[in-house]
Amino acid sequence: MIELQHIRKVFNAGKPNEHVAVDDVSLGIEAGKVTVLTGPSGSGKTTLLSLLGCMARPTSGRIRLRDREVTSLPARFLTEIRRKTFGFIFQQYNLIQGISVLENVMLPAYPNGDGFLQLKERAGELLELFNLRPKAYAKVEWLSGGEAQRTAIARALVNDPQVIIADEPTAHLDSKLSRELMEIVSTFKAAGKTIVIASHDPIVYDSPVVDTVVAMRDGKIIDAGAA
Amino acid sequence: MSHIVNKQRNILDFALSSLLRRKGKNLALVTVYTLVVFALASVMFFTQALKKEATLVLGATPELIVQKLVAGRHDLIPVSYIGKIKKIRGVAGVEPRLWGYYYDPLVRANYTLLVNDKFKLPPQNILVGAGIARVRGAYRGRSINFFSYDGKPLTFRVRGVLSLESELLSADLIMISPADFRRLFGIPEGYATDLTVHVRNHKEVATVAAKIQQFFPDTRPILRDEILRTYKAVFDWRSSIVIVVLAGALLAFLIFAWDKAAGLSAEERREIGILKAIGWETSDVLQLKFWEGLTVSLTAFLVGTILAYVHVFWAAAPLFATVIKGWSTLYPNFRLTPFLSFYQIAILFFFTVVPYTVATIIPSWRAATIDPDQVMRT
Numbered sequence: 001m002i003e004l005q006h007i008r009k010v011f012n013a014g015k016p017n018e019h020v021a022v023d024d025v026s027l028g029i030e031a032g033k034v035t036v037l038t039g040p041s042g043s044g045k046t047t048l049l050s051l052l053g054c055m056a057r058p059t060s061g062r063i064r065l066r067d068r069e070v071t072s073l074p075a076r077f078l079t080e081i082r083r084k085t086f087g088f089i090f091q092q093y094n095l096i097q098g099i100s101v102l103e104n105v106m107l108p109a110y111p112n113g114d115g116f117l118q119l120k121e122r123a124g125e126l127l128e129l130f131n132l133r134p135k136a137y138a139k140v141e142w143l144s145g146g147e148a149q150r151t152a153i154a155r156a157l158v159n160d161p162q163v164i165i166a167d168e169p170t171a172h173l174d175s176k177l178s179r180e181l182m183e184i185v186s187t188f189k190a191a192g193k194t195i196v197i198a199s200h201d202p203i204v205y206d207s208p209v210v211d212t213v214v215a216m217r218d219g220k221i222i223d224a225g226a227a
Numbered sequence: 228m229s230h231i232v233n234k235q236r237n238i239l240d241f242a243l244s245s246l247l248r249r250k251g252k253n254l255a256l257v258t259v260y261t262l263v264v265f266a267l268a269s270v271m272f273f274t275q276a277l278k279k280e281a282t283l284v285l286g287a288t289p290e291l292i293v294q295k296l297v298a299g300r301h302d303l304i305p306v307s308y309i310g311k312i313k314k315i316r317g318v319a320g321v322e323p324r325l326w327g328y329y330y331d332p333l334v335r336a337n338y339t340l341l342v343n344d345k346f347k348l349p350p351q352n353i354l355v356g357a358g359i360a361r362v363r364g365a366y367r368g369r370s371i372n373f374f375s376y377d378g379k380p381l382t383f384r385v386r387g388v389l390s391l392e393s394e395l396l397s398a399d400l401i402m403i404s405p406a407d408f409r410r411l412f413g414i415p416e417g418y419a420t421d422l423t424v425h426v427r428n429h430k431e432v433a434t435v436a437a438k439i440q441q442f443f444p445d446t447r448p449i450l451r452d453e454i455l456r457t458y459k460a461v462f463d464w465r466s467s468i469v470i471v472v473l474a475g476a477l478l479a480f481l482i483f484a485w486d487k488a489a490g491l492s493a494e495e496r497r498e499i500g501i502l503k504a505i506g507w508e509t510s511d512v513l514q515l516k517f518w519e520g521l522t523v524s525l526t527a528f529l530v531g532t533i534l535a536y537v538h539v540f541w542a543a544a545p546l547f548a549t550v551i552k553g554w555s556t557l558y559p560n561f562r563l564t565p566f567l568s569f570y571q572i573a574i575l576f577f578f579t580v581v582p583y584t585v586a587t588i589i590p591s592w593r594a595a596t597i598d599p600d601q602v603m604r605t
Contacts, residue, residue: 050600055504076508083506094501098248108505110241113234
């Protein structure tokens, strides 16, 4: 599904504060599987996720998405790929404050140009799926941590992406909610989605739903194998 | 096509809900913005309408007025000049005019006294303008006293109050008989204040004026077009005074609007980052900011313009009238004929809506070009 070849990402290149976040990483992400990137803080998990999800370009190396080389594509095409192929669940949820749960879920689909009512119906179905229907018109700042997490997941799914990328999704959840999240991940997998998660939470990387665990340290892969 | 419309509708929908999120801040901005548009539009509408009104009123006046000059000052003109002027080819008629100003110390106002044979006023009878009737209580049947040039009191009976088509020019007017006028100001028979000349062909007015000047080098022919031009210049000058007075407020608003529009808060930057991260293109973000800016500025423009219309044409512009009309004591009480030109509205639109909308887009463009992965690290 996604293939990374000798990926290197350097921040502040040539400056005194130069930092190599990802160093010569080659990795294949299989379609329909759950892959977990694990490792301590600063190991390069989040940077690798953003490279996988076409949010950033590598300093060197190539990324192929379904046999299509994407690293050299112009920003506009990269954005379109990001919107249509990937659904993102951020560590801080990154919901937009002041607007409703429903609007937050609909947001990634606005630039697609779908009819408003059609879009609203689709977002409503997702809220139903995550038991958020009663909160549809509540502002996101009124939600509990678990509800905000589920809203972020619903938003990630609104464009029906093939790949779901989640960055430390359990960082702000207790154990019960973390296990519930992994159950949701298993439903995604059952639906044929490809899931890539960055996490150093054992509830995530020890979960039976996980197919591959990639261990990272100092920007390099130190171990990649079946869970 | 429907795809593009739907996309714009969706973005506009989000733009509106974004504005509603910062209700207090945006409402304050729209209010101040509206006031600025209102002030500018009021001055603009009022000046234009006055100029239009003056053009309408002066449309009926003679094409040419001839005044005599002595040492560069206006002097009485001998009626004997009429014979020679009448003989100039193209002249349809020449009439002597008697008019002047009278200062009334009682109300500290200047009246304009005019003789018009059309009214056929009997001796010691006058017609007064509505402004004078108001300040002196000089209504039909009442008497009013003036002092003649040699200090003798003269009593006049008010035969009626003038109801001309525009009070703009008749508020301070008094119509008087020729004999009374001469008695009041001590003007001898055989002299007039000036002469009015009617010319058959409008295109020949300048030629006739040149000939009059040639025959009588001590005269000054004044063309109607020149008077109109002067009126326009005076009203433009007066409106400029108002604009200068408003300049401070305008500047304060510009700073306020620029600060609001050009500076993005950390929260707004973060939101732009989120939108980019979830798949919005830079152009989508710019369209969002364009709709936000347009909504604020267009609302202020429309509300401000409508308020200015009501202020000028329904309420007779109470805020600026005293400055722009230019009367000192006898303010004319009149409603201007509504007059709007596309050019005026376009200028107002260009100077209010466009700068604000552009000012909102530029900083957003800077923020929207950041890498979306910044969001992953916050």
